[in-house]
Amino acid sequence: MNTSAVVCNVCPRHCALEEGSYGSCGARVALEGAVRPAYYGVLTALALDPIEKKPLRHFHPGSRVLSLGSLGCNMHCPFCQNHDISQRIPGENTWEAEGREFTPAEILRIAKEAAADGNIGVAYTYNEPLVCFEYVRDCAVLIRKAGMFNVLVSNGCVTDDVTDEILPLMDAMNIDLKGFRPDIYERLGGNLAAVKRFITRASESAHVEITSLIVPGFNDSASEMEEEAEWLSSLKNEPVLHLTRYFPNYRYGEPATDIGLLRELKEIAGRYLKRVYLGNV
Secondary structure, three states, X not given: OOOOOEEOOOOOXXXXXXXXXXXXXXXXXXXXXXXXXXOOOEEOEEEEEEHHHOOOOOOOOOOEEEEEEOOOOOXXXXXXXXXXXXXXXXXXXXXXOOOEEOOHHHHHHHHHHHHHHOEEEEEEOOOOHHHHHHHHHXXXXXXXXXXXXXXXXXXXXXXXXXXXXXXXXXXXXXXXXXXXXHHHHHHHOOOHHHHHHHHHHHXXXXXXXXXXXXXXXOOOOHHHHHHHHHHHHOOOOOOEEEEEEOOOEOOEOOOOOOHHHHHHHHHHHOOOOOOEEEEOO
């Protein structure tokens, strides 16, 4: 490693960056000897969504939540549903139209104004929010002080340092669990052990629901689902599990997940977990 490089400590990749270069996530950059968020406060999406869309089935059902998204992701799933805002590959696409900037104070103001329409807080979602954990943290502090809720939708593939900053501010989370084999995470640029640590800690401090997108030929085996469900059932507070149907997207062209297979996997998961739901069916 070049001694002039600085190391990013947001996720297990620990990208070593030369001055002016971006991490694998496309959203963190080396500037003046430190790794900084490249798009702090830059939002590509801001919408008042039903809480069920996160998806959260057992956290204030029927309410709405102000949902914001930015740019970048530290994993590179070939079937990503939000690849236009999450997948920045250096030299391939430059995100020239990054969106509009919002300060944390502006987010607080918008969230309060939306309370008249059923808003209960802010959800950090759409891309991977924690590649700019500083913005999530700064918004969440204000939202918490205002007596509103913070919701995180994340792949959970971050270091303990980021976890320490974020978890105390979150009231509810939906965490992607993309499979239950280390090699699956290696193919996507992630780390299963880090995600399991994040889920374990999150389940001790907040309401947690898990989403597993079932992708044909990738993570759709009965044995893997049994392992996943058994592990989730061992957590201190048993999470809700969503099994979601995959459709061809981005760089993955396999046919959509068979609904019959989804139902079989739901039955397997239901042997261990009390609350299992199917999505996108």
